[in-house]
Amino acid sequence: MKPIIFCDFDGTITETDNIVSLMTHFVPEQSEKIAKAMMAQTISFKDGITAMFELLSTNQKDDIIQYLLETAVIREGFREFVHYAQEHNIPFYIVSGGVDFFIQPMLEKFGPFSGVYCNSADFSGEQITIVYLNSCDAQCAKFTTQSCGCCKPTVMRKVTQPDHFKIVIGDSISDFEAAKQADLVLAREQLLDHCKDLQVPYEPFNTFYDCLETVKKLIEV
Numbered sequence: 001m002k003p004i005i006f007c008d009f010d011g012t013i014t015e016t017d018n019i020v021s022l023m024t025h026f027v028p029e030q031s032e033k034i035a036k037a038m039m040a041q042t043i044s045f046k047d048g049i050t051a052m053f054e055l056l057s058t059n060q061k062d063d064i065i066q067y068l069l070e071t072a073v074i075r076e077g078f079r080e081f082v083h084y085a086q087e088h089n090i091p092f093y094i095v096s097g098g099v100d101f102f103i104q105p106m107l108e109k110f111g112p113f114s115g116v117y118c119n120s121a122d123f124s125g126e127q128i129t130i131v132y133l134n135s136c137d138a139q140c141a142k143f144t145t146q147s148c149g150c151c152k153p154t155v156m157r158k159v160t161q162p163d164h165f166k167i168v169i170g171d172s173i174s175d176f177e178a179a180k181q182a183d184l185v186l187a188r189e190q191l192l193d194h195c196k197d198l199q200v201p202y203e204p205f206n207t208f209y210d211c212l213e214t215v216k217k218l219i220e221v
């Protein structure tokens with residue numbers, strides 16, 4: 001068995017969603033309106049993220065990074081889980097709808113990873129502009145609208161080999177499409193409920209120690 005791991009960042013590696021956390025701290029009122037529209041699905045996830053970051057000045061970059069480094073909590077067992085994957089040569093990809101300028105500094109001490117796929121930010125103007133580098137391929141259900149932002153199933157198709165056993169780890173709506181492509185889903189919260197309806201094998205988890213036990217069992221078979 002050749003496992004390959006695709007792990008979400010916000011709400012999975014970190015205990016809470018970093019975009020929600022930073023927006024609530026820096027631009028609570030304006031961002032809340034956008035968040036509500038996203039939840040009501042009157043705007044796409046991608047357009048919502050773009051609009052929220054436009055509320056922030058590029059001068060705030062360092063304050064945002066500092067704030068997240070001080071407040072975000074990395075889920076228990078992450079270091080050990082990553083270490084186990086490295087020791088066993090299991091490819092480990094981070095696939096996130098978050099943004100590189102805060103993900104990279106938060107992950108720095110845990111790597112190296114096989115790859116970190118997320119959105120990018122442009123600081124050349126007055127406001128922060130999000131750049132979407134991982135758009136939907138033709139096989140994604142959202143190809144015509146390109147509304148995934150960072151398209152997780154597209155990333156998976158790009159790096160997976162035919163004999164790989166695909167493990168998707170996540171917690172939310174942004175992981176639903178990726179979960180459909182998985183051989184095994186390790187799920188929390190919304191993704192866990194969703195997996196119960198999907199025809200894919202899944203296991204719930206709370207900490208990365210749970211994920212570690214699951215992967216251990218898989219490769220020992």
Ligand SMILES: [Zn+2]
Nearest residue numbers: 136140148151
């Ligand atoms: Zn897509």
